[in-house]
Amino acid sequence: MLSLTEENYLKAIYHLSNDGTKGVTTNMLADQLSMRAASVTDMIKKLATKDVISYEKYKGVNITPAGKKIALYIIRKHRLWEVFLVDKLKFQWDEVHDIAEQLEHIKSELLIKRLDEFLDYPSVDPHGDPIPDEHGELAVAKKLQIAECLPGQLMQVIAVDNSDAQFLKHLDRIGIYLGAKVKVLETVEFDGSVEIEIDRRPSVYISKQTAENILVTEK
Amino acid sequence: MLSLTEENYLKAIYHLSNDGTKGVTTNMLADQLSMRAASVTDMIKKLATKDVISYEKYKGVNITPAGKKIALYIIRKHRLWEVFLVDKLKFQWDEVHDIAEQLEHIKSELLIKRLDEFLDYPSVDPHGDPIPDEHGELAVAKKLQIAECLPGQLMQVIAVDNSDAQFLKHLDRIGIYLGAKVKVLETVEFDGSVEIEIDRRPSVYISKQTAENILVTEK
DNA sequence: AAATTAATTTAGATTTAACTAAAAATATTT
DNA sequence: AAATATTTTTAGTTAAATCTAAATTAATTT
Ligand SMILES: [Mn+2]
Ligand SMILES: [Mn+2]
Ligand SMILES: [Mn+2]
Ligand SMILES: [Mn+2]
Incomplete structure (x- = not known):
């Protein structure tokens, strides 16, 4: 049983x-978790003794099949709670991540089943x-960043690659949502920004960073 | 902000x-929390510096108004989650307490409002x-234990004074639920057990301990 | 191939929340 | 009022999860 x-x-x-x-390096983790590398070294040693990762000094870590299964179950819980918050409790999509970060650690298999x-x-x-799913299987759809699309392509938004409230609120403001139809008009060489048309409304420019975090599929 | x-x-x-x-003594708390008295002494010192309880050495503790407000908010969360589990996720009443013990510590005012x-x-x-309620007000209905009722009284079950799964499952078996009508037939002097009739079915005996944990009101 | 820089680990410290054993205070019994 | 028992506190330890500073290893540049 792992601690929170x-x-x-x-x-x-x-x-x-x-x-x-x-593989994942010590510094990548320290960065992601806003923690010092020394703390990460301590923790990966501990996780290695629990056989959820394999670790070789100075070589970084790799997740084991057992570790992957546990990670996917935590992710399953996180995402189910996010659906609950939006579908049942009427939260906005930019409000749910932090609460799901807490809820994902609640321990009860029956709770998640129900x-x-x-x-x-x-x-x-x-x-x-x-x-x-319950067996830790993940359906992977191939997703394209808007930043990678060619002018003229008509796409549909199927996911976002970032759950920061600031980013999601920005998408709300410009009218992007899951299912929105996006036509890529032009990519600006200078700064990588992209001109797009959302649901046939007047076109707007989005920054490179924004375009990299909106995932679409051909429509 | 208090820790879990x-x-x-x-x-x-x-x-x-x-x-x-x-007032609450060190040993009462140690007992309730299955912890050693020395650990309790440490923690009550800490809680006293946070002004949620008042503490005098060797005299036990008293909860402050600020502490009471926080305690009632945790209880509010616990009980709302229990309602969610039973009403929405179809849990039995004996299955929800331990999960609510975890859920009550999730931090989000908006979540609880919603x-x-x-x-x-x-x-x-x-x-x-x-x-x-949101202001920490508690509607206190006066409740009687079945153990305190007089023979002949017709009562209605309005609460149970114990949330152990074993106790609640026992109530399920003998047919007690919230709202059940109970007629007290006789109290046995010898061991304090009580003969009762539930919803006009054939009478059964319940132990003194059981009778003390079923709360009723006149019907 | 050195020298320098960057990444990683080790050593030692801190905080939180627990523990045991011993000491001190309070309560109860004789 | 002593003696005894019970309760509570203090002192010192431990484990988990963090930190800083220093040492070591690996990677890059000269
Ligand atoms: Mn999320
Ligand atoms: Mn988390
Ligand atoms: Mn409960
Ligand atoms: Mn709790």
Whole structure:
């Protein structure tokens, strides 16, 4: 049984490892968790003894199959709670992440089973991220950043790659939501910003950073 | 802001103090929390510096108005979550207490406001305990133990004084639920057990301990 | 291949929340 | 009023999770 702190480290490792496909360095973790490298070294040693990651001094860590399973279950809980907050409690999509950070650590398998049922087995969270199933399986849809699209392409927003309230509120202001239809008009060489048309309304410019965090699929 | 541990101590103090009306000793707390007296002494010193209790060496503690307000807010959260679990997620009344012990520490005022709304402003939890309102006001109904009733009295079950799963499952087996009509037939001098009739079915005996934990009102 | 820089680990310290054992204060019994 | 028992506190330890500063290892530049 992992502590809340250990769960947060493991989840961070999972995310940074790109679904367990890449190694994760001490500094990457320190950065992600706003913690000092020395603290991270201590914790990864502990997690390695629990066999949820493998660790070689100075070589970084890799998540193990057991660790990945636990990480995906935490992510499942996080995303189910986000759906609950938005669908049932009428929260906005920019308000739910921090609360879900707390709720994801509640321990009760039955609770999550019942919550899933109550929410009618959702497959994605309010930001378009897929919800792992009970067996830890993740449906991966291929997503493109708006920043990568070519002028003329007509796309549909299927997810966002960032759950910061500031970013999501910005999307609200410019009229982006999951399901919105976006036509890419032009990419500005100078600063990487992109001119887009959302749901056939007058076009707007979005910054490179914004365009990299909006994920779309061909429509 | 109190830590999870401090919140649990404060809640225990509130409960043991009978709504803040009585002092609470070190040993009472150690007992309630399954902790050593020395640990309790440390923690009550800390809580006293935070002005949620007053403490005099060797004299035990008293909860302050500020402490009572915080305790009632934790209890409010606990009971609202229990209603959620039973009403929305179809849990049994004996399954919810331990999960609510975790959920009560989630920090978000908005979450509790929205949950209350979602549950349509319930006034009691699944065990008949009143839910403090947003201002920390508690509606106190006067409740009688079955053990205190006189033979011949017709009563209605309005609450239970114990949320242990074993006790609640026992009530399920003998047919006691909130709202059940109970006729007290006889009190056995020898062991304090009580013969009762539930919803006009054939009479049963319940132990003194059981009779002390079922709360009723005249019907 | 040195020298320098960057990343990582080690050593030692701190805080929180627990513990045991011993001391001190209070309460009860004789 | 002593003696005894009980309760509570103090003193010193431990484990978890952090930190800073110093040492070590690895990577990069000259
Ligand atoms: Mn989130
Ligand atoms: Mn978390
Ligand atoms: Mn409860
Ligand atoms: Mn609790």
